[in-house]
Amino acid sequence: MIGAVGFGVFSEGFGRPRVGFRIGDGVLDLSAVGRDDVFAQATLNAFMALGRPAWESVLGRVAHLAASGADVLPLEDVTVHLPFEVADYVDFYSSLEHATNLGRLFRPDAEPLLPNWRHLPVGYHGRAGTIVPSGTPIVRPCGQAKVPGEVTPSFGPSRRLDFELELGFVVGVPSRLGDPVRADAFREHVFGVVLVNDWSARDIQAWEYQPLGPFLGKSFATSMSAWVTPLALLEPFLVAPPKQDPRPLPYLRAEGNWALDLELEVELSGTVVSRTNARGLYWSMPQQLAHATVNGASIQAGDLFASGTISGPERGSEGSLIELTWNGESPIRLGDGTMRSFLEDGDEVVLRGRAGDLTLGEVRGTILPARVSYSAGNGPAR
């Protein structure tokens, strides 16, 4: 399907949200297919839970409709919604280059890569309830941070707001509590992929994250594609993954080509500031799913698993500003001549992904000024 983007949820005027398939700048209304119980719905969850045979059958129908010139609604005439109700959100840390860069920046006196990193895909749970679709404005978060040199923390709007370029996969078919999902069962459970911008307030994160991990530095908002690209359409772009050394434990061995040859770019207020490719990720998606469930944790329709920031080895291939500007020490220049260390109010970030003729749903977000509600007795201004 030339121009296929993926499944999503849209509405017209004051009409009820329903499921559609985006092709280029148009949306195919899937309520024409029947099955109101899955397509006349405000989320993709019911459809995604049907499983692979149903997904393939509907994709075939979509291809047929597209080829036969069925009516599509212009994208600009519809309202696009969050495509699925996010159940649990897990964020990994699966780019070797990103983990190395962040280790250097956050723990300058220690080995950048911790001893566990090459043995398992490190991950943690993020906040599912603050995941928003592309186009949602992002309010600059406030919080505690400790300015270097100060003895006590102070409160205020984050001064080190960042983006993170990530690839996420979405679960359709659930598993049973107590039973791991093997790496080779990935295709039976996973419906598709999205791009993810895991907005990060680096000053809040640096002060709060030990010992239990990121919390408020990330939980204010996470942006996601409004369209979920089905895994089936990405099969032609699966390629050999990077070599892993040491060889992972048996439960982390995924047969086949599981690196995704997906070209990625980040545009910041009109200037492309990063170009990279998802195929360089050290830990693959089936490895991530196998790891996250090897303890018997169950999965359900709407679970989102994101890769962590995707950074490449070259300058200009880093997926976050903290890496691109090396913690603000080397600001980057935008096309209009202005410099950026971190995000400024009014900045717009757009993530894009492309595999051959296939385009993933972009992720767009503009930074709004902080809503400062605790000004009195606040200690030193930051």
Add this chain to the structure above:
Amino acid sequence: MIGAVGFGVFSEGFGRPRVGFRIGDGVLDLSAVGRDDVFAQATLNAFMALGRPAWESVLGRVAHLAASGADVLPLEDVTVHLPFEVADYVDFYSSLEHATNLGRLFRPDAEPLLPNWRHLPVGYHGRAGTIVPSGTPIVRPCGQAKVPGEVTPSFGPSRRLDFELELGFVVGVPSRLGDPVRADAFREHVFGVVLVNDWSARDIQAWEYQPLGPFLGKSFATSMSAWVTPLALLEPFLVAPPKQDPRPLPYLRAEGNWALDLELEVELSGTVVSRTNARGLYWSMPQQLAHATVNGASIQAGDLFASGTISGPERGSEGSLIELTWNGESPIRLGDGTMRSFLEDGDEVVLRGRAGDLTLGEVRGTILPARVSYSAGNGPAR
């Protein structure tokens, strides 16, 4: 209401789940109250989202029904379900004694309390989808861990399975993304409390948790009371909280008495192994909620916020085995003469909480043997 426990969801025979109120060993069927849209439901979420005036009105009705001798169903004749659909699950670390003990055990060469601990309630997101109601058996998780002295990690069933005694609060009324929930708005948003057993595999946790926090060491299962005790019933047991030094930033200042005088105990296979009280927690529930939302993160009906392990200063008041046995170095003796360092297959853990005449829904769970599914080529056995 003498013997009141709280709201939950139950079914009879093959009947549909619906909302009830537990009083002692009986359940009052709330579908008698009318409002099928909130009470003839499989979760409390719709009821909890109605807000405080509705909660108080229904509680009044419940008290009237109880006083007038309305029929109650014997608890032993009904099936009890998860009381609400858990949206996001946040776990704090708000006991000074527990954080100090864990710091000593996990980082023996450093200060036990990290610099941020007294400035903010440290917390992280857990897995909402694996929260189960009291009575659900817990399968011993498998995973990676590194045996001290070994160079590489190995895979197998956890050998250091633990419980954690916690108090959780449940959100009813949502907030808007971008707007913090002030500490003094706690009563407008929070419906009630539950006991929580945050099962923990200490060997998996120790190997995986840096730098992004606990993941598989916790995500296999978390047990929760099947009955939610409304906050309104606990008002008489709110007492003065411990003094905080240094004084927290303005957004963390909660007026009034916000420590809960709740006696707690942990029974392990028939022997009470820990007795403590929730009133000693350093960070209060309104402080936890204010902190978790100060960055603009929104909340929704069904969000669960747990305290973290509740440990007191005395021997025998610690809320986890790793503390009670000091990492297994000092096993405890049960009533039948057997010793425990960590949980064994077949062990049953029961958490109980009581405030005056009011009993919280207990949390009961029995450990089932691991389902080992990756035996081949596994490296050294553990």
